[in-house]
Amino acid sequence: MHRIIVANRRGHQVVEWDLDTDTEEARERIAEAERIIQQARQQGCVVSKKVDGKHVLDTAPFDPKVEEYQIIAPIAGG
Amino acid sequence: MFDVRRAWRWLVGGSELVTAELEPTDDADDIERPWLRSWDHLPKRTAGPDFTRSDYRAARQRAIEVARATLGDNLWADLQRHGYLELPSTLFDGITYRLRVGRRIEVRAAPGCRVPWVYPYLCINPTYPLPEIEFFAQLYLYVRDREEEIVRVAAPQPWDQSLGRTF
Numbered sequence: 188m189h190r191i192i193v194a195n196r197r198g199h200q201v202v203e204w205d206l207d208t209d210t211e212e213a214r215e216r217i218a219e220a221e222r223i224i225q226q227a228r229q230q231g232c233v234v235s236k237k238v239d240g241k242h243v244l245d246t247a248p249f250d251p252k253v254e255e256y257q258i259i260a261p262i263a264g265g
Numbered sequence: 266m267f268d269v270r271r272a273w274r275w276l277v278g279g280s281e282l283v284t285a286e287l288e289p290t291d292d293a294d295d296i297e298r299p300w301l302r303s304w305d306h307l308p309k310r311t312a313g314p315d316f317t318r319s320d321y322r323a324a325r326q327r328a329i330e331v332a333r334a335t336l337g338d339n340l341w342a343d344l345q346r347h348g349y350l351e352l353p354s355t356l357f358d359g360i361t362y363r364l365r366v367g368r369r370i371e372v373r374a375a376p377g378c379r380v381p382w383v384y385p386y387l388c389i390n391p392t393y394p395l396p397e398i399e400f401f402a403q404l405y406l407y408v409r410d411r412e413e414e415i416v417r418v419a420a421p422q423p424w425d426q427s428l429g430r431t432f
Contacts, residue, residue: 190289192331192334193296193297193298194328194331194395194399194403195296195297195298195299195393195395196297196299196312196313196316196324196393196394196395196396196432197297197320197323197324197327198323198324198325198326198327198328198330198331198396198399199327199328199330199331199399200290200295200296200297201289201290202289202290202296203289223296223298226298226300226301227298227300230300230301231300231392232300233406233407233411235335235406237334240337240338241335241336241337241340242334242335242336242337242402242406243406243410244406244407244410244411255334257331257334257335258300259403259406259407260299260300260391260392260393260395260400260403261300261391261392262389262390262391262392262404262407262414262415262418263389263390263391263392263418264387264388264389264390264418264419264420265388265390265420
């Protein structure tokens with residue numbers, strides 16, 4: 188399973204997708220994950236992905252093979 | 266209409282089982298996307314008028330798991346041991362950032378070096394409300410991987426204080 192952690196005031200919510208299942212529903216799940224990342228980036232959020240057990244900020248296009256993404260809030264001073 | 270159950274939950278803080286694991290949400294429409302809303306109207310250190318005590322408790326509990334997953338086990342252990350994490354600046358010689366949960370970043374200078382800001386505490390908040398431990402992990406990633414963004418937005422302050430947009 189691959190996933191996006193959407194960190195929000197709820198603590199987090201998670202969207203998962205499965206690359207091993209080739210169904211319409213599975214494909215839609217991946218498309219939705221991509222839309223979430225795209226939309227968040229357009230609104231100023233940053234995205235991190237898990238690499239070797241830890242998260243690093245990432246600017247590459249969405250890759251469904253990534254194990255775990257996280258949406259990181261934009262920051263502001265004050 | 267007055268909701269007795271909701272009022273009771275608010276009063277006692279709720280007795281629901283808090284699930285700390287990273288469980289998937291079945292319907293993507295149920296995902297709260299805070300980047301689509303404005304949060305400027307919220308009082309400091311709150312998550313919104315619709316949040317109950319049990320919501321706060323559940324959010325903080327879930328945030329621990331996210332923060333741990335974000336930082337990885339080693340950094341998480343360091344945080345538990347020391348109460349803070351430090352990162353050396355890649356832009357300023359002799360400068361170290363000390364990050365503490367829910368607080369401003371403390372900028373520390375090695376002997377002979379000067380803090381590059383007029384004040385040694387950097388006030389940086391998320392643009393939407395987050396549990397403080399969750400934002401701590403996110404801020405760590407910013408400092409480590411995108412220090413120039415920290416430099417760009419930081420509001421230097423003369424004293425330490427809790428962050429206003431986290432809870």
